[in-house]
Amino acid sequence: MNPIALTWILVGKDLKIEYRSWQAYLTTVFFALLILVIFNFAFDPGSPATREAASGILWVALLFPGIIRLNRSFQVEMEEGTLYGLILSPADRGVLFLGKLLANWLFLMVVDLMVFLAFVIVYNFSFSTQLLWIVLLIVLSALGFSAVGTLLGAMVSTIRTREVLLPVLLFPIILPIILPAVSGTQEILLAQEIQSLNRSVEFLLAFDVIYLAAGFVLFDYVVAD
Amino acid sequence: MSFTWPPDLYFLIMLSPINTSWRLARLYLRIADWSLIPLYFLMVVALYGAFLYAPTEREMGDVQRIFYFHVGVAWNCFLAFFGVFLGGVAYLITRKRSWDHLAASCVEVGVVFTTMVLTTGPIWARPIWNTWWPWGDPRIMTTMVLWLIYVAYLMLRSSLPEGETKYKYCAVFGIIGFLDVPIVWFSIRWWRTIHPVVITSSGAELEPEMIHALFVSVIAMTVLCVTLVMLRMAMRLNSSMAEELTHS
Numbered sequence: 057m058n059p060i061a062l063t064w065i066l067v068g069k070d071l072k073i074e075y076r077s078w079q080a081y082l083t084t085v086f087f088a089l090l091i092l093v094i095f096n097f098a099f100d101p102g103s104p105a106t107r108e109a110a111s112g113i114l115w116v117a118l119l120f121p122g123i124i125r126l127n128r129s130f131q132v133e134m135e136e137g138t139l140y141g142l143i144l145s146p147a148d149r150g151v152l153f154l155g156k157l158l159a160n161w162l163f164l165m166v167v168d169l170m171v172f173l174a175f176v177i178v179y180n181f182s183f184s185t186q187l188l189w190i191v192l193l194i195v196l197s198a199l200g201f202s203a204v205g206t207l208l209g210a211m212v213s214t215i216r217t218r219e220v221l222l223p224v225l226l227f228p229i230i231l232p233i234i235l236p237a238v239s240g241t242q243e244i245l246l247a248q249e250i251q252s253l254n255r256s257v258e259f260l261l262a263f264d265v266i267y268l269a270a271g272f273v274l275f276d277y278v279v280a281d
Numbered sequence: 282m283s284f285t286w287p288p289d290l291y292f293l294i295m296l297s298p299i300n301t302s303w304r305l306a307r308l309y310l311r312i313a314d315w316s317l318i319p320l321y322f323l324m325v326v327a328l329y330g331a332f333l334y335a336p337t338e339r340e341m342g343d344v345q346r347i348f349y350f351h352v353g354v355a356w357n358c359f360l361a362f363f364g365v366f367l368g369g370v371a372y373l374i375t376r377k378r379s380w381d382h383l384a385a386s387c388v389e390v391g392v393v394f395t396t397m398v399l400t401t402g403p404i405w406a407r408p409i410w411n412t413w414w415p416w417g418d419p420r421i422m423t424t425m426v427l428w429l430i431y432v433a434y435l436m437l438r439s440s441l442p443e444g445e446t447k448y449k450y451c452a453v454f455g456i457i458g459f460l461d462v463p464i465v466w467f468s469i470r471w472w473r474t475i476h477p478v479v480i481t482s483s484g485a486e487l488e489p490e491m492i493h494a495l496f497v498s499v500i501a502m503t504v505l506c507v508t509l510v511m512l513r514m515a516m517r518l519n520s521s522m523a524e525e526l527t528h529s
């Protein structure tokens with residue numbers, strides 16, 4: 057069968073599961089909203105310092121729900137032992153990786169955009185075309201995040217302490233994605249002359265490619281024989 | 282099996298893990314044993330070189346002497362973590378357990394050495410830069426991320442049950458971790474660096490005595506690193522053999 061068609065079948069399967077358990081969306085978005093609100097209490101909302109920290113707050117609110125999602129992604133497969141079904145299927149392991157990755161990516165983008173919308177409103181930023189650049193940063197970083205996350209998520213899915221272990225493994229590795237995303241977002245939000253934004257986007261693209269390639273190659277060894 | 286100094290062909294056999302386990306374990310221990318003698322000697326010379334032989338730096342004063350150990354240890358972090366990468370790649374290709382022993386032992390030693398780098402660094406930085414921890418510096422940040430990655434590796438290792446899956450996962454994580462290092466470096470680099478670049482392409486800006494002291498210190502730390510790795514590898518090999526005995 058055509059690998060692209062196979063990948064879409066896998067993505068469709070995951071999305072169908074998510075669609076049918078829409079509470080998962082709601083919980084994840086709600087968790088992110090809580091982070092935004094708590095930060096709003098932690099900082100004085102009107103002060104310029106909060107505006108400077110806003111980019112960091114946004115990314116914390118995006119990263120933690122991402123972890124929940126990744127943990128869920130393979131937990132669903134482990135519960136009924138469907139992962140073995142996937143492995144036994146004639147599909148290539150790389151296709152398996154791409155399918156899981158795309159499903160995670162799509163899910164993350166939907167959640168992230170909702171959170172971003174809430175962020176703009178709660179933190180009183182005005183809507184402008186500039187914010188579309190942040191959307192681009194979110195889309196790109198979600199890709200890298202889910203590339204490494206899918207690989208590591210599959211790895212820790214059998215471990216009892218996976219909920220704690222996954223962020224511990226993931227965050228140091230994806231630091232190169234967080235850094236350009238946060239500093240790029242900050243630049244847009246503070247509306248300075250946007251100089252290094254191109255650089256942020258370039259960096260993110262390059263890292264995405266590297267992580268995708270590494271994940272694609274190494275996923276073969278991660279899923280059980 | 283008798284062992285001669287300098288080491289004979291057995292040294293090369295160690296590189297290709299085809300030997301029987303007990304011979305290898307003995308070999309590791311022998312290497313560790315034999316390197317202890319030059320290690321004591323080198324350590325004394327390195328201490329002498331750093332504290333007595335090398336002249337006091339004009340502007341920084343005595344605190345600069347920590348530099349000899351700092352650099353010696355720092356280089357070995359990368360050596361040890363390269364060992365993790367190498368062990369991981371070789372394990373995934375050959376599926377020989379001894380490569381996992383190499384990776385696991387290198388991580389332990391590497392984390393200890395990185396901790397030493399991250400301890401000696403602030404001791405020097407406080408009087409010189411007037412700050413314990415300059416966040417904008419790519420080298421410090423990269424070293425800290427390195428430390429975080431490999432501490433995470435140890436956590437992953439300890440939470441997986443013994444078996445082939447464990448070695449595979451650890452190899453994969455060791456490979457990603459090592460590949461991540463240059464990426465972390467580049468992503469941090471656009472911030473301004475304040476780390477002194479002592480050894481540039483145009484040559485070292487140090488007194489000759491300082492270079493001698495640094496050289497001895499680097500060698501001493503490298504021998505220490507290799508000795509520790511060998512000891513840990515022998516320990517792992519022995520314990521895996523004991524496991525096999527109890528299971529058979």
